[in-house]
Amino acid sequence: MKKYIFITVLILFFFSQKSLCQPFYCVPAIEENGHPPDSLTLYLTTIDLTAFVGMPVDSFLVKLPNNYDSMRVYGGHNPKRAGKLIISYINKNISVFIYVSTFKYMDPWSNYTTWDITLFRKENIDHIIVYKGSDCINGCLL
Numbered sequence: 001m002k003k004y005i006f007i008t009v010l011i012l013f014f015f016s017q018k019s020l021c022q023p024f025y026c027v028p029a030i031e032e033n034g035h036p037p038d039s040l041t042l043y044l045t046t047i048d049l050t051a052f053v054g055m056p057v058d059s060f061l062v063k064l065p066n067n068y069d070s071m072r073v074y075g076g077h078n079p080k081r082a083g084k085l086i087i088s089y090i091n092k093n094i095s096v097f098i099y100v101s102t103f104k105y106m107d108p109w110s111n112y113t114t115w116d117i118t119l120f121r122k123e124n125i126d127h128i129i130v131y132k133g134s135d136c137i138n139g140c141l142l
Helices: 002-020 039-046 057-061
Strands: 070-075 082-089 094-099 127-132 135-138
Touching: 039 094, 039 127, 039 135
Parallel strands: none
Antiparallel strands: 070 082, 082 094, 094 127, 127 135
16 A cells, blocks of 8 residues: 555655756746746846847847748947847747947948847847846846
8 A cells, every 4th residue: 555655655745846847957837927938038038138248149140930920130328329239029928138339340330220230149148138128137237
């Protein structure tokens, strides 16, 4: 009898742990809204964004799923000076902000607030922040 109880407890423990863990890391089984987190959210919360600082924007973009809904360069503190690339996954309510502060390949100033995205992608990353809705989920500045 003890053997059956032990095996039952062992099986229950195994299945409860499996529901909480993904193949390479352990993650929460549910988000605050009560729904399981999607794979894009899991990926963007676990990726080390600091590893891309000082590297070209393209080096980070190749790590992102390319099923985004929009990708556009926006102004920074001064709206006529390029400052960030925003990638939006509208269905997932996720936005990735890639900030550049020093420019080597493009002129960051534009009276019409339009910039060459191809040249922006060559610039080096200053920092990256990921939002789910209005909540920062990775790269949050203190």
